[in-house]
Amino acid sequence: MTKETITVALAGNPNSGKTTIFNHITGTRQHVGNWPGVTVEKKEGLIQHNGHRLRVVDLPGTYSLTAYSLEEIVARRFLVEEKPDVVVDIVDASNLERNLYLATQLIELGVKLILALNMADVAEARGHEIDSGKLGTLLGVPVVFTVGTKNQGIKELLDKVVAVAEDRDTVSRHIHIAYGHELEKEIKKIQDVIWQDPSIGRRYSTRWLAVKLLENDGAVKEGVGALGGIGSRILAQADAGRARLTQLYQDDTEMVLTDQRYGFIGGALKEVLRVSAASKFDLSRQIDLVLTNRLLGFPIFIFFIWAMFQLTFTLGAYPMAWLDAGVGWLGGVVAKVLPAGVFRDLVVDGVIAGVGSVIIFLPNILLLFFCIALFEDTGYLARAAFIMDRVMHLIGLHGKSFIPMLMGFGCNAPAIMAARTLESERDRILTILINPLMSCSARLPVYVLLAGTFFGASAGNVIFSIYALGIALAIAMGKLFRLTLFRGESAPFVLELPPYRVPTLKSLLIHMWDRSAIFLRKMGGVILVGSMVVWFLGAFPRQPVAPVVEPVARSQTAPVTPDPAELSSAGPRSRHDKEAPERERLRLERSYLGRLGRVIQPIFAPLGFDWQTSVAVLSGFVAKEIVVSTLGVLYAAGSEGNDENEALRGALRASGMTPLAAYALMAFVLTYVPCLATVGAIRRETNSWKWTAFSIAYTLTLAWVVAFVIFQGGRLIGLA
Amino acid sequence: MIPLSRFKEGERGVIIKIQGRGAFRKRLQEMGFIRGTEVFVEKYAPLRDPVELIVKGYHVSLRVEEAAQVLMERQGQEAA
Numbered sequence: 001m002t003k004e005t006i007t008v009a010l011a012g013n014p015n016s017g018k019t020t021i022f023n024h025i026t027g028t029r030q031h032v033g034n035w036p037g038v039t040v041e042k043k044e045g046l047i048q049h050n051g052h053r054l055r056v057v058d059l060p061g062t063y064s065l066t067a068y069s070l071e072e073i074v075a076r077r078f079l080v081e082e083k084p085d086v087v088v089d090i091v092d093a094s095n096l097e098r099n100l101y102l103a104t105q106l107i108e109l110g111v112k113l114i115l116a117l118n119m120a121d122v123a124e125a126r127g128h129e130i131d132s133g134k135l136g137t138l139l140g141v142p143v144v145f146t147v148g149t150k151n152q153g154i155k156e157l158l159d160k161v162v163a164v165a166e167d168r169d170t171v172s173r174h175i176h177i178a179y180g181h182e183l184e185k186e187i188k189k190i191q192d193v194i195w196q197d198p199s200i201g202r203r204y205s206t207r208w209l210a211v212k213l214l215e216n217d218g219a220v221k222e223g224v225g226a227l228g229g230i231g232s233r234i235l236a237q238a239d240a241g242r243a244r245l246t247q248l249y250q251d252d253t254e255m256v257l258t259d260q261r262y263g264f265i266g267g268a269l270k271e272v273l274r275v276s277a278a279s280k281f282d283l284s285r286q287i288d289l290v291l292t293n294r295l296l297g298f299p300i301f302i303f304f305i306w307a308m309f310q311l312t313f314t315l316g317a318y319p320m321a322w323l324d325a326g327v328g329w330l331g332g333v334v335a336k337v338l339p340a341g342v343f344r345d346l347v348v349d350g351v352i353a354g355v356g357s358v359i360i361f362l363p364n365i366l367l368l369f370f371c372i373a374l375f376e377d378t379g380y381l382a383r384a385a386f387i388m389d390r391v392m393h394l395i396g397l398h399g400k401s402f403i404p405m406l407m408g409f410g411c412n413a414p415a416i417m418a419a420r421t422l423e424s425e426r427d428r429i430l431t432i433l434i435n436p437l438m439s440c441s442a443r444l445p446v447y448v449l450l451a452g453t454f455f456g457a458s459a460g461n462v463i464f465s466i467y468a469l470g471i472a473l474a475i476a477m478g479k480l481f482r483l484t485l486f487r488g489e490s491a492p493f494v495l496e497l498p499p500y501r502v503p504t505l506k507s508l509l510i511h512m513w514d515r516s517a518i519f520l521r522k523m524g525g526v527i528l529v530g531s532m533v534v535w536f537l538g539a540f541p542r543q544p545v546a547p548v549v550e551p552v553a554r555s556q557t558a559p560v561t562p563d564p565a566e567l568s569s570a571g572p573r574s575r576h577d578k579e580a581p582e583r584e585r586l587r588l589e590r591s592y593l594g595r596l597g598r599v600i601q602p603i604f605a606p607l608g609f610d611w612q613t614s615v616a617v618l619s620g621f622v623a624k625e626i627v628v629s630t631l632g633v634l635y636a637a638g639s640e641g642n643d644e645n646e647a648l649r650g651a652l653r654a655s656g657m658t659p660l661a662a663y664a665l666m667a668f669v670l671t672y673v674p675c676l677a678t679v680g681a682i683r684r685e686t687n688s689w690k691w692t693a694f695s696i697a698y699t700l701t702l703a704w705v706v707a708f709v710i711f712q713g714g715r716l717i718g719l720a
Numbered sequence: 721m722i723p724l725s726r727f728k729e730g731e732r733g734v735i736i737k738i739q740g741r742g743a744f745r746k747r748l749q750e751m752g753f754i755r756g757t758e759v760f761v762e763k764y765a766p767l768r769d770p771v772e773l774i775v776k777g778y779h780v781s782l783r784v785e786e787a788a789q790v791l792m793e794r795q796g797q798e799a800a
Binding site: 063064066068094095097098101252254255258259262285288289292293294295297298386387389390391393399492493494495496497498499 | 744748754768
């Protein structure tokens with residue numbers, strides 16, 4: 001018995017049930033990360049099987065290993081460079097022909113392969129009878145039947161993995177896919193040149209290299225070219241061969257090779273697959289006739305999205321309120337326990353308040369990702385993309401971008417994470433970049449305050465126009481980025497519409513948890529640091545405020561019924577005593593944040609913002625709700641009013657802000673960086689500081705330009 | 721030869737040739753769009769684009785502009 005770890009790579013087409021199998025093998029002992037340098041998710045798990053240690057790596061789902069998409073490049077690099085001990089190709093048994101295409105490429109790569117015929121039950125129900133023994137012999141690969149959704153065949157699969165790793169399997173042998181006389185002749189010629197340097201053959205399969213060179217494979221050509229003299233001789237031979245074959249077949253050699261591989265598969269299937277014409281009834285197809293129906297398709301789609309929103313934001317509001325209360329309670333407790341001072345303020349006002357403001361989104365995120373997992377695992381997400389593609393394509397986006405864009409109206413952070421469902425990195429980054437222009441719910445309080453104050457009865461229409469402005473900007477920026485940063489033709493749409501499936505609760509929960517955990521872990525870090533920085537800017541320098549203001553504050557008639565909560569939390573620096581608002585205003589004005597506000601005010605002056613508004617906008621970097629509370633602190637102090645909100649409205653009207661400036665402010669709030677959590681999500685999902693910085697810079701610039709145009713343009717035509 | 725995009729729902733045909741850029745042709749081929757393969761037009765999306773096809777026993781959708789690159793020969797019409 002070897003004590004060494006066996007590395008097992010799981011390969012397979014998208015929709016082959018690979019993830020379900022992976023979840024069954026590893027259970028909760030899995031680790032989710034990113035493949036180096038790219039945003040493709042990498043999952044692996046370490047398990048014990050009959051005294052062997054297995055490291056199971058889930059490769060991205062791919063249809064092929066051509067290295068056109070990022071997923072294919074990642075999967076191939078792992079197979080070629082890290083040489084896993086065993087590769088398991090998870091194959092959808094009910095869709096054998098296309099799924100075996102990847103198998104032919106894995107065979108060609110010369111890896112130790114096992115074929116897992118998954119969804120064996122579905123294949124059987126469809127009247128597909130597969131002679132697995134014969135298939136194994138023809139391909140030189142051991143074959144195991146599995147039913148991922150029912151956890152069947154997993155143990156046999158793992159037994160087989162160990163047997164193949166130890167070269168104990170009798171079926172395993174290396175076969176060649178025969179490409180016919182002419183192609184074989186050219187393959188041989190290239191191999192002969194390669195063998196002039198035996199060290200190459202020891203590291204890679206020479207036949208695989210030869211075939212890839214005939215296919216004009218960019219990555220392989222680059223690698224061979226780097227070998228120097230021998231490399232250029234190999235490339236010259238390959239070029240000559242390709243030229244001759246192109247002449248002969250009147251078609252690109254890679255097309256001819258693909259043809260031949262499908263020919264090989266077709267030949268094999270003739271011998272091993274028997275399809276009884278038994279059940280012609282296809283439930284999935286019947287369901288689809290309704291769900292993507294010309295008339296019903298859109299109403300049903302809208303209903304599902306509506307239901308998702310309701311679940312996420314309406315149902316999620318309850319646990320959100322509990323968490324909010326919990327955070328408040330924690331802050332109160334800590335405030336009592338810790339001695340007064342800078343450290344307590346840092347913990348209570350910085351860490352707990354800041355991180356707490358993000359934690360409360362957790363229920364929303366869990367519910368949202370549960371819904372998305374449900375859409376994905378049932379197969380409905382592909383249909384949503386099918387229905388919406390025509391619309392999204394107008395902005396240069398993929399049909400699948402719709403869900404992240406729509407979710408942006410709720411909260412941009414999970415919406416940006418939902419862009420993971422997009423396969424092409426270009427589509428994903430574009431979706432992430434314009435997503436913040438979808439006005440999230442946190443910005444609504446700002447609109448409500450400003451529109452309510454300055455536009456009275458037409459506030460509803462004004463707010464609606466802000467949402468519309470966001471959508472218009474998203475379309476414009478999408479177009480602009482497509483024409484500049486993401487030039488060139490978009491990736492082919494070619495979208496598989498897998499049969500509808502009943503998802504397992506386990507996989508839904510794992511799916512949901514994976515993504516939510518990322519939210520908690522990574523954003524916790526960004527948020528933590530960010531809230532501490534903003535707290536610091538707002539809290540320092542801590543010079544005591546001159547008592548001059550006290551008489552002013554005292555002159556207010558205060559209702560002398562302090563509530564118990566205030567009493568209990570009353571400390572040396574209580575914000576609840578009556579002179580606190582004025583003191584707080586002065587303190588903030590003199591803090592670094594306030595000074596910064598005055599320094600940057602000239603930048604905002606052309607937009608009609610005074611220094612208080614500038615500070616509020618600055619503080620809005622953390623989260624948009626804070627704009628309202630900062631405005632409250634800076635304006636409302638000292639003004640009369642029964643409730644806080646009314647006081648703020650009065651103060652805003654008295655401040656000299658015009659409706660036009662208010663509208664410009666709303667447009668600015670709509671457009672610039674939504675919040676720290678979103679910045680964290682962008683950083684996480686693009687896996688690049690460059691794109692994160694770009695996103696911040698472009699939204700700030702755009703916000704300024706839009707607000708400038710509104711304010712100055714409005715003044716020109718005499719609106720204010 | 722007729723472009724696949726001209727096919728109506730419920731029509732079927734056989735692939736003669738695929739035009740277009742290398743990457744696109746390659747992707748289609750890998751997904752089973754091989755010369756001589758039968759394609760059945762299942763339905764068009766509610767906005768008439770993209771189109772859902774059945775190829776080699778599975779469902780796949782292409783944008784209409786992509787389907788226009790697939791040249792077909794028409795076969796007998798059938799009701800699904």
